[in-house]
Amino acid sequence: MSEIKNLTLRSGWSVFASAMGHGEPFRASNLRGTSGSVSDSFGGCGRLYTCRCGFGELYRASAAADGVAYTVRSFHTPIAFRSVSGEWHMDKCHYSNRTTRHQNLISAAIDRAL
Ligand SMILES: [Zn+2]
Numbered sequence: 826m827s828e829i830k831n832l833t834l835r836s837g838w839s840v841f842a843s844a845m846g847h848g849e850p851f852r853a854s855n856l857r858g859t860s861g862s863v864s865d866s867f868g869g870c871g872r873l874y875t876c877r878c879g880f881g882e883l884y885r886a887s888a889a890a891d892g893v894a895y896t897v898r899s900f901h902t903p904i905a906f907r908s909v910s911g912e913w914h915m916d917k918c919h920y921s922n923r924t925t926r927h928q929n930l931i932s933a934a935i936d937r938a939l
Contacts, residue, residue: 838930842938845907845931848895855900856927862893863903871901872920880916899927905935913939 830844832853844851844858851858863869865885873881884903887893897905904927905915913935919925 834926834930838933839938841930842934845895845897845934846939848907855923856897856930858895858897860895862888862891862906863896863898863901869901870903871898873902873916875920876916876918878917880914880918883914897931899924904928905931907939 828850830849830851832840832844832851834853834856836853841851841853841858843849848860849858850860862884865873865888870881870884873884876882884893884906887906887908892909893906894909894911895907896903899920900923902920902924903916904924905913907913915928915932915935
């Protein structure tokens with residue numbers, strides 16, 4: 826079991842990029858990174874079912890095929906993942922202002938460093 830890195834939302838995108846790039850689990854308030862995929866059962870994927878941009882379908886299909894290496898969640902909803910082949914994918918949908926803040930941070934980490 827890897828130890829969870831405790832970050833804050835003020836840590837800055839590069840700190841998140843470092844954890845994500847190394848596949849390290851992290852937690853910053855309600856923004857979390859975990860290795861592998863998150864189960865969709867018992868509402869484990871939060872509001873992912875409301876996704877309209879295709880990310881939700883891609884996440885579920887990839888998870889079902891054991892193709893998710895790392896998942897970033899806002900509250901319970903996956904907002905980004907790295908496939909086992911190394912590609913990062915992000916959800917483009919709007920959920921809430923706090924999740925948008927999480928998405929902007931993770932997007933900066935992926936676009937600038939991953
Ligand atoms: Zn979406």
